[in-house]
Amino acid sequence: MNILGNGLHAASCDEDGLSVQEAELSVLQRIGVPEHDLLDVQSNLASTYSRIGRLNEAIQMERDVYSGRLKLDGEEHEATLLAANNYALGLFNLERLEEAKRLLRRSIPVARRVLGEGHRLVLKMRWNYARTLFYDSGATLDDLRKAVATLEDSVRISRRVFGGEHPLTVDIGDSLQISRAALRAREA
Secondary structure, X not given: OHHHHHHHHHOOOHHHHHHHHHHHHHHHHHHOOOHHHHHHHHHHHHHHHHHOOOHHHHHHHHHHHHHHHHHHXXXXXXXXXXXXXXXXXXXXXXXXHHHHHHHHHHHHHHHHHHHOOOOHHHHHHHHHHHHHXXXXXXXXXXHHHHHHHHHHHHHHXXXXXXXXXXXXXXXXXXXXXXXHHHHHHHHO
């Protein structure tokens, strides 16, 4: 079922993939597979919910996955940090920016310590945090300056680690341009 669900996703047939993923989760729950395996399936299912616009269902599942990872693996495990980032991204997509900021402020220092500055997940978490700052309509000048500084540092690290053409480097660079423009507009 997992292969079929992944294949449908790769073919951009997310609605069909959704029913396969929901059936897979149901079967795995019934047969009693380990919790780690269920969390993986739930995480994939949450991504599918998000892709098809079912953001409320996605965020509930992301919260459950993050909570489950915390209990099973602890806050320093890479799978928990990934779940934290996914949950924060879901919060961002729902414009629940304060919640996303709080979660990322808690998780980023752990990720930096455990994974290192140049790890892809750390860079993504910092990028997402900066976006929560500059997309917030109530952002202060200090928030915008912090977003710019975070993105400048992140794009420099991403270029060094992955190169200038890597999609993550490009995405961070695009956000840096947007945050600089927001800062200039606010300063003027």
